[in-house]
Amino acid sequence: EIWLTQSPATLSLSPGDRATLSCRASQSVSSFLAWYQQKPGQAPRLLIYGASNRATGIPARFSGSGSGTDFTLTISSLEPEDYALYYCQERFTGWTFGQGTKVEVK
């Protein structure tokens, strides 16, 4: 079973800042890594698939990188609507989620 560890647990940033979120897998998941955004009271929304591909309708300020065991989600310049929870998920051996990173207003 693959474990995903996300860091940091909480990221406190101001609007316009660059956000860098990390997801580390316990073993290689190749590029089968996705990122989701979840706002309070809402279902998750797919942001990134295949480690670096933006899903339909996702703004260009969101980007993903990495392969193997280390992955990064970058938000180049935080907009007010980007404050949310972010989860990574592997699709290499199953459907495991990371524990999430909360991006909050500093």
Place this chain on the structure above:
Amino acid sequence: EVQLLESGGDLVQPGGSLRLSCAASGFTFGIYTMAWVRQAPGMGLEWVSAINLGGRTFYADSVQGRFIISKDSSDNTLYLQMNSLRAEDTAVYYCAKEGGHTLPFDSWGQGTLVTVSS
């Protein structure tokens, strides 16, 4: 437009059973892997179960032997039969659609709340 509408969530006593449904529309239901993902209050996302286009089923260790996933492609509905429910099964249960083979979930329902308590 893809739509997933869950129903069946309720308050149930420990040891009880419940069946969740997810009505799907806007896509060819039978050719996609479908899944259930849950979120306990204040907690993260936990994958629960999945069923692929051939009907093969997959379960998280936490529900193996207690939950049964199934689908009816004739009326585009996904089900989750939950038996021997425990307090730790309390969560919002989401129905989710994969985007394709080994692709992540590209569509989600709004969720249905299951509360297990005496």
